[in-house]
Amino acid sequence: MLWYKSWLETRWRFIIGIALLILSAASTVFTYPQIQKLIPLVPTNIGGHLGEQIRESAALARTFHGYVWSNWFRQNLIHLVTLFSVLLGTGGLLSQSSGVLFTLSLPVSRNRLLAVRAASGLAELFVLALVPSFVIPLFAPAIGERYAIGNIFVYALCVFVAASIFFTLALLLSTVFGDPWRPSLIALAIAIALACVDQIVRIPALSIFRIMSGEMWFRAGQLPWGGLLVSAALSATLYSLAASNLARRDF
Numbered sequence: 001m002l003w004y005k006s007w008l009e010t011r012w013r014f015i016i017g018i019a020l021l022i023l024s025a026a027s028t029v030f031t032y033p034q035i036q037k038l039i040p041l042v043p044t045n046i047g048g049h050l051g052e053q054i055r056e057s058a059a060l061a062r063t064f065h066g067y068v069w070s071n072w073f074r075q076n077l078i079h080l081v082t083l084f085s086v087l088l089g090t091g092g093l094l095s096q097s098s099g100v101l102f103t104l105s106l107p108v109s110r111n112r113l114l115a116v117r118a119a120s121g122l123a124e125l126f127v128l129a130l131v132p133s134f135v136i137p138l139f140a141p142a143i144g145e146r147y148a149i150g151n152i153f154v155y156a157l158c159v160f161v162a163a164s165i166f167f168t169l170a171l172l173l174s175t176v177f178g179d180p181w182r183p184s185l186i187a188l189a190i191a192i193a194l195a196c197v198d199q200i201v202r203i204p205a206l207s208i209f210r211i212m213s214g215e216m217w218f219r220a221g222q223l224p225w226g227g228l229l230v231s232a233a234l235s236a237t238l239y240s241l242a243a244s245n246l247a248r249r250d251f
Contacts, residue, residue, distance in 0.1 A: 002112070002113065002116040002117075003116055003120055006116055006117050006120035006121070007120060010088050010120070010121060010124060013084060013087045013088055014084075014088065014124045014127075014128070017080065017083075017084035017087070017088075017128050018127065018128055018131065018132060020080060021076075021077070021080055021081070021128060021131075021132035022131075022132045022135055024072075024076045024077075024080065024132070025072060025076075025077075025132045025133060025135035025136055026135050026139060028067075028068065028071050028072045028076065028136065029135065029136055029139045029140055029142070029143060029145075030139070030142075030143065032061075032064060032067055032143055032145070033143055035061050035067065036061070039058050039061055039062060057070060064140070064145040064146075064147065065147065068136055068147060069155075069213075069214075069218045072133070072136065073133075073155045073159075073213050073214060073218075074213040074215070077129075077132070077133065077155075077159060078159060078163070078209060078212045078213055080128075081125070081128055081129055081159055081163045081212075082163055082166055082191050082212075083188070084125075084128055085125050085128075085163040085164070085166040085167040085170070086166050086167070086169075086170045086184055086187040086188055086191065087170075087184065088121045088124055088125055088167060088170075089121055089166070089167040089168065089169070089170030089171040089174065089183075089187070090170045090171075090173070090174050090180050090183045090184045090187070110243075110246050110247050111243055111246075111247065113246075114171075114175075114239075114242060114243050114246055115243075117171070118167075118168070118171060118239060118242075121167060121171070122164060122167065125160060125163060125164065125167055126156075126160050129156045129159040129160040129163065130152070130153070130156035130160070133152045133155065133156060134149070134152060136152070137149050137152070151217075154214060154217050154223065155213075155214040155217070157223075157228070158211060158212055158213065158214040158217070158223070158224070158228065159212050159213075159214075161211075161228045161231050161232055161235075162208050162209075162211045162212035162227075162228075162231045163212060164231070164232070164235040165208065165231055165234050165235050165238070166187055166190075166191055167235070168235045168236075168238035168239045168242065169187050169190065169238055170183050170184065170187040171238070171239065171242050172238050172239075172241050172242040172245065173186055173187055174242075175242045175245040175246045176245065194208055194209065195209060198210065208227075208231065210224075211224050211227035211228065211231060
């Protein structure tokens with residue numbers, strides 16, 4: 001019953017999320033031929049950080065592998081997964097619309113309620129991180145390209161582990177506020193602030209979004225094990241705080 005209740009509370013967020021991600025992945029594939037035509041037109045005389053970014057994007061887009069990582073794994077995928085990780089982690093605990101008093105009156109402990117809610121949300125998050133990317137090797141032959149399926153599992157691992165931080169953060173905030181809006185807005189504000197820091201701290205091992213994009217795997221063929229372990233530890237800490245907060249709440 002708890003699993004089904006968790007699914008009912010998050011199903012539309014999950015369905016909308018996976019639909020948007022699949023469409024975005026398909027768009028990534030089919031816009032590549034147009035991008036190839038535009039590369040010779042990219043200006044090379046622009047200075048500063050902006051010029052550096054433009055030249056880097058153009059260089060990456062010269063190969064399908066580089067273009068997919070730059071456009072999909074480094075941008076569209078992590079942005080959408082971050083958004084929906086927050087939405088999946090928000091609500092379903094203290095939200096009046098979800099029947100908080102009825103939920104807490106069920107003959108199960110609060111720890112189990114939270115554990116089921118977290119496990120179901122993380123399962124949905126893992127599907128969002130993994131499944132839409134299979135559109136790329138599926139549709140790539142339509143434009144005369146190929147993409148290794150093995151890369152998808154590596155990038156999905158990075159996306160899932162790092163994005164779980166935002167999920168558990170939203171889950172924690174949902175044990176503090178009774179409405180779904182404040183947890184969502186606060187978690188998204190923190191994500192945006194971290195994205196801004198990401199533009200300054202250009203060390204893959206220290207940037208959550210660079211860990212999420214699998215930049216070390218793309219550039220050096222190495223998994224960011226340190227960053228992944230820190231991300232998993234931080235997610236576990238946020239979950240523990242959420243469990244502790246929910247256990248001592250007085251309704």
